[in-house]
Amino acid sequence: MAPSSDDDHKCGWREHALQLAARVADVEAQLATLRRTAFGKKSERAKKLPPVPKPPPTPEAVDEKRRTRAAAREETMETEVEHTPVPDADKVCSLCGGSDFRPVGAGKSCDVLEFIGAHFRRRRLVRETLACRCGGCVITAPAPPRWSAKTRYASSFVAYLAVSKCRGSMPFYRLESLAKSATAPIARSTMNELFHRAAAKLRRLDVPLFEAIRGDYLVLADETTFKLTSQSSKAFIWTFLGHSLTGFRFALSRAGSVATEALKDSKGVLVCDDYSGYNAVTGQGRRRRCGCLAHARRKYFDAGNVPEAHEALALIGFIYAVEHEAERRGVLGTDEHAQLRQAFSRPAYYALLQLARRLRKLHAPKSLLGRAARYTTSNSLALRAFLDDVRIPPDNNRSENSIRIVALGRKNFLFVQSEDAGNNIAIVYSLIASCERASVNPIAYLTDVLDRIDGVDDADLRELLPDRWKPPVMAAPPADFDVE
Numbered sequence: 001m002a003p004s005s006d007d008d009h010k011c012g013w014r015e016h017a018l019q020l021a022a023r024v025a026d027v028e029a030q031l032a033t034l035r036r037t038a039f040g041k042k043s044e045r046a047k048k049l050p051p052v053p054k055p056p057p058t059p060e061a062v063d064e065k066r067r068t069r070a071a072a073r074e075e076t077m078e079t080e081v082e083h084t085p086v087p088d089a090d091k092v093c094s095l096c097g098g099s100d101f102r103p104v105g106a107g108k109s110c111d112v113l114e115f116i117g118a119h120f121r122r123r124r125l126v127r128e129t130l131a132c133r134c135g136g137c138v139i140t141a142p143a144p145p146r147w148s149a150k151t152r153y154a155s156s157f158v159a160y161l162a163v164s165k166c167r168g169s170m171p172f173y174r175l176e177s178l179a180k181s182a183t184a185p186i187a188r189s190t191m192n193e194l195f196h197r198a199a200a201k202l203r204r205l206d207v208p209l210f211e212a213i214r215g216d217y218l219v220l221a222d223e224t225t226f227k228l229t230s231q232s233s234k235a236f237i238w239t240f241l242g243h244s245l246t247g248f249r250f251a252l253s254r255a256g257s258v259a260t261e262a263l264k265d266s267k268g269v270l271v272c273d274d275y276s277g278y279n280a281v282t283g284q285g286r287r288r289r290c291g292c293l294a295h296a297r298r299k300y301f302d303a304g305n306v307p308e309a310h311e312a313l314a315l316i317g318f319i320y321a322v323e324h325e326a327e328r329r330g331v332l333g334t335d336e337h338a339q340l341r342q343a344f345s346r347p348a349y350y351a352l353l354q355l356a357r358r359l360r361k362l363h364a365p366k367s368l369l370g371r372a373a374r375y376t377t378s379n380s381l382a383l384r385a386f387l388d389d390v391r392i393p394p395d396n397n398r399s400e401n402s403i404r405i406v407a408l409g410r411k412n413f414l415f416v417q418s419e420d421a422g423n424n425i426a427i428v429y430s431l432i433a434s435c436e437r438a439s440v441n442p443i444a445y446l447t448d449v450l451d452r453i454d455g456v457d458d459a460d461l462r463e464l465l466p467d468r469w470k471p472p473v474m475a476a477p478p479a480d481f482d483v484e
Contacts, residue, residue, distance in 0.1 A: 061328065072439075083107075118160075120184035147450040148197055153190075158198045159446035161191055166428045167442065169405065171413035198450055199424030205453075206247075206427050208462040209434070213242035214266040218391055219287070220399035221272045223254060224406055227415035228422060235422060237429075238262065239403045244467040246402055246433040250422035256280040263287065269389070271396050274379050291382030292396035293319065299372035308359055308369055312376075315352040319345045319394060338390040345394075346387050353380055402433055434466040448472055 057065075091099050127141040147155040164170045172188035172195075179186045213219060220241040228235035231252065238249040238258050251258040256277035263270070263281045270287040272278045273295050282289035297316045303309040322345045326337040356376035363370035376383065386394040406429065416422045431449075435442040448471065449464050456464060463469070 058328065118182070120157075120179070120182055123154075145451070147454075148201070151194070151197075153194055154447075155198075155450040156443070156447045158194050158450060159443045161195050162198060162428050162446055163432060163442045165195060165413070166409065166425065167405065167432050169408040169412045195428075196421060196424050198446075199428050201450065201453060202431060202446075203423065203427045204458070205431065205449075205461055205464060207458075209245055209247050209430055209465055210240070210262055212245055212462065212465065212467075213240050213247050214263055216242035217268040218243065219263065219266075219268065219270050220393075220396055221259065221270060221278065222396060222399040222403050223258075223275075223277075224403050224410075226250070226406065226410055226422065228252070228419070229415050229417050230419070235416075235419075237403070237406050237422075237426060239399050239406075239433075241399050241402060244434070244437060245465060246430060246437060248406075248426040248429040248433070250416075250419070250426040252419060269385070269392055271393060271399070273396060274375070274382070288385065289382050290385035290392050291379045293383055293386075294395035294397050294400075296372070296376050296379075296383060299368075299375050303368040303372050306369065308355070309372070312352060312355055312372070315348050315355070318348045322348075323394065333390055335390075341387055341390065349384055349387060352376065353384075405429065405433070431466065438466040438469075440466045440469060444471060445469055 086101075091101055093099070093101075125144055127143065129138065129140045131138045147158070161172075161175065164175055165172070172191045175191055176186065176188040221239065223236050223238040225234040226237050233253070236251050236254050236258070238251060240247045240249070240262050247262065249258055249262055254275075254277055256279060259278050260280045265286060266281075267285070268287050269290055270278060270282055271290045271292065273292050278289065281287055293316060297313065300309045300312040300316070322340050326332050326340055329336070331337045331340075353376065356373040359369050359373035360377055363373065365371070365374060386392045409425075416425060431446065432442045435445050445466060449469070453461075453464060
């Protein structure tokens with residue numbers, strides 16, 4: 001009788017050996033992850049995993065990017081035109097030796113970008129005072145309007161403080177040092193008081209901002225911790241991204257009531273992770289919950305250098321390659337983009353789902369591969385939502401990127417001392433992040449809004465949000481004004 005091959009030999013010991021081999025692979029993957037976490041670099045570059053394929057930019061795309069940047073500089077940058085005449089010594093014709101020249105067009109131009117350092121300037125306003133000759137009446141010119149009563153600091157300075165703290169993540173002790181070096185010694189306690197006084201005034205914009213976000217079809221959400229000195233447990237800052245605005249909310253906990261208060265009964269799509277706190281605003285009659293493929297990818301990456309993880313990462317990388325191709329073609333959000341997803345992303349996603357179901361049977365639930373497989377299968381409907389609607393992104397990366405500025409602030413100025421201070425910093429975060437999305441200068445925006453907000457009714461506050469804000473128009477000079 002011919003000996004049986006390994007494929008034909010099946011018994012209990014063989015099955016036991018296969019299970020042991022799978023467990024050994026899981027243990028080795030966990031050890032590799034622990035070594036990387038404890039002793040190695042905490043970035044994906046420390047591992048030699050296949051990178052996500054991204055096609056190189058075409059020369060046309062590079063040229064278009066350069067033209068876009070040049071147009072943005074031309075539109076927003078302060079420009080001073082300086083005419084340089086030809087020296088008299090050079091006004092000699094090389095052909096006839098004559099010196100009778102005429103201008104040719106407007107001349108040749110070249111740009112030189114200069115840096116003008118920030119500086120403080122004191123405006124001393126002398127108000128005229130008049131007395132009647134009868135001695136019974138004295139009048140004084142009216143005081144100039146100010147963004148806040150009894151303050152000598154202009155709104156432009158307060159806007160600089162807000163942007164430096166919430167966009168540059170600079171604590172006030174550093175700003176105090178910079179102000180001192182700029183010949184304007186200002187105490188950090190004064191800066192802190194000005195910041196919170198301005199933020200309290202700007203909090204009127206929180207209501208129309210979240211009303212606008214609730215009206216958007218697509219909203220992305222995420223949250224992160226923030227230290228509050230008045231309580232032992234950590235506080236949280238939540239972010240909600242609408243079509244053109246970004247809103248931040250400060251909360252004492254991670255309870256789902258925060259998402260309920262922010263989004264209420266609005267309808268549409270909510271892209272988030274699998275945190276149960278978003279359940280209250282998703283479901284029947286509310287927003288459709290969509291998952292984050294980047295979260296699933298992260299779990300397979302954490303599973304270590306094993307073939308199954310490589311296979312899952314390759315499938316997810318292919319899905320992102322489809323998104324990069326749609327971006328390269330300039331068809332994001334169009335029917336052609338939807339066709340690309342149906343033709344290429346859908347098969348790749350279902351191959352990933354089949355792989356996850358197979359891995360879930362082979363690996364323990366608490367193993368790294370078991371956790372990655374369980375995350376994929378448990379959230380399969382939410383993760384595949386981007387295949388049905390081209391408006392839905394495959395991940396929640398945009399909201400995670402928006403919340404990075406909070407993490408930087410947490411590293412620099414460390415904490416807030418009260419819930420009221422947390423609400424103040426949240427509204428400033430919201431307005432500055434929305435300014436960046438609307439390509440608005442945040443210092444110019446906050447300077448103008450602080451000067452105007454007291455005179456605007458609640459019903460008209462929507463026009464002061466960054467996506468609708470219009471910079472103030474300088475008054476035209478009189479008709480008989482002599483420019484000479």
